[in-house]
Amino acid sequence: MTRTAERPFTNPEAAARKLVELAATIEPVQDGRIHIEKINAPFLYTLKASGREFGAGIKCAVDRGWLELHESGTYVRLLSRGEID
Template sequence: MKFIGDRPFSDPDAAARKLLDIVRGSINESGLPHAYTGATNTEFTQAGGSVEEYSIGMKHAAAQKWFEIDPSGTRIVLLADGAE
């Protein structure tokens, strides 16, 4: 079995912080009050994260109250703690 080095987003906090950066950038770029989960997922995986790391990072960021996902599951709304 061959082991690979540490993944950059294997730590939930690192994954959540990367997602927070992506969400902030998306909101600033688009001017909308939210980011879309599909675009955020794509950018996260293109940055080297996995789908599992994305999911864990999203849960961690939501638990930290940095952002929340609206009931439809398609939009991420930045909260006050995440805007800082």
């Protein structure tokens, strides 16, 4: 029997917190916009999360009012930094 490693971002709230943490480290461009690839790439490739975990994390962060996702899906805005803890 093979064992798989525990995935830290299977919980959508944990994924959302990490995405907000990543977004907080990025210098926004025009109008507070953070291009989605700036948080997508480190989350997927550096942290080795899955696309499903990314999607669930974004949805959770939007539902909680931490991020605003543009309807085009190309950028987010960080809405609240201090209210996440």
